[in-house]
Structures are given as C-alpha cells and as structure tokens.
Amino acid sequence: MGLGSKAKALQTVADRAEQLYAQLMDIRERLARIEDDIEDSSDRVVTIERELEEQRVILDALAEDAGLDIERRIAEASITHAESSGDTNEGGDTDATEEGAAATEDEATEGGNSTAEDGTDDE
Template sequence: MGFGDTAKRIQTLADKAEQTYQKLNELRDEVQHTQTTVTDTAERVGRLENELAEQRAILNAIAEEVGVDLEATSAEAHISEAEHIEAEHVEAEHIEAASDDDTADATADGADEAETS
C-alpha cells in the first residue's frame, strides 16, 4: 500500500468526520429549538391554567349568587356528553358491522360466480 492510498483514506475519513460534525451541530440546534418550544409551551399552559381557575372562580361566584346548582348542571353536562359519545360509538359499530356484512356478501357472491362458471 502506497502513500497515495493512505492519503486518500485519511482524506475520506476527514470528510466523514466533517459531515458527522455538521450533522451533530444541526441536531444540537434542533434539540435547542425543541427545548425552547417546550419551555414556551409549558409557560403558556401555566398561564392558561391560571386564567381557567380565575374564570371558574368567577363563574362559581356568579352561579352561587344567581342560585344555580353547579354540581347538578355539571353532572347533566357530563351525562349528555357520555350519551353523545355512546351514540357515536354505537353508530360506528353499526357502520362497521354493515361494512363487514357487505364484504362477506361480496366474498360469497364471488364464490357463487366461481362455482357457476
């Protein structure tokens, strides 16, 4: 092996090292950007949670003053939501069952046609 081959291998190794270094820098920048985004989002969520707590306190005070039973109202809302979700679930199951029936019918029709041919 001559010096030319060694120099070529060293150059190839140096090129790969440079590419790896650039890739690491890109990844470092991406990680830093992601960390900044996560921090900003956490701060925003914290502010929104505080606002929500303030709004809930105001709503509770108004409801109490007006004489609205918040627990009963909340329970009714949860029941309505659960019923709506259940209805969607039943409808989805019905559609899926109908689709399965159509597939079974098509398969059976194909088998019938094959037998008559």
C-alpha cells in the same frame, strides 16, 4: 498500496468526520430550539391554567349569586355527553349513565328544584 492511496483514504475519513460533526452540531442546535419551545409552551400552559382557575372562581361566584346549581348542570351535561357517546360507542357502559341520570333526577326532586325554575336560569 501506495502512500498516495493511503493519504486519499485518510482524507476521505477526515471529510466524513467533518460531515458528521457538522450534522451533530445542527442536531444540537435543533434540540436546543426544541427545548426552548417546550419551556415556552410549559410557561403558557401554566398561565392558561391560572387564568382558567380565576375564571372558574368568577363563574362559580356569579352562578351562586344567580342561584344556579352548577354541580347539577355539570352532571346533566355529563349524562347528555355520555348518552350521545354511547350511541356511537357500541358496548359502552350504559348502566352507569342510567344510574347517573336517576341520581340527578333524585337530586332535582329532593332539592325542590323543578324544571320550570330552570327555564328562567338559561340566559
């Protein structure tokens, strides 16, 4: 093998090393942008969670002023959701849904709340 072929092989290795270095720098830049995007997204999530908590406090206060039983309504919505999910989810736990429905009905009758009173609350 002559000196020219060794120089050519060495040049090929050097060219390949430059290509790899350029690719590595590109990957580092992309990773830095991804990290920035993740940080921005995290900040947005924190802001949204804070705003959601503020809205919950306001809604709870409004519901309390209006005399609405939020916990009961959430339980009813959960039961309705579980029942509709149970139709498409074969082998689901229907016993827990039925127990929750019975508990909600018991709470409604114990608290003296009737469905007639609830009809005026849905605005």
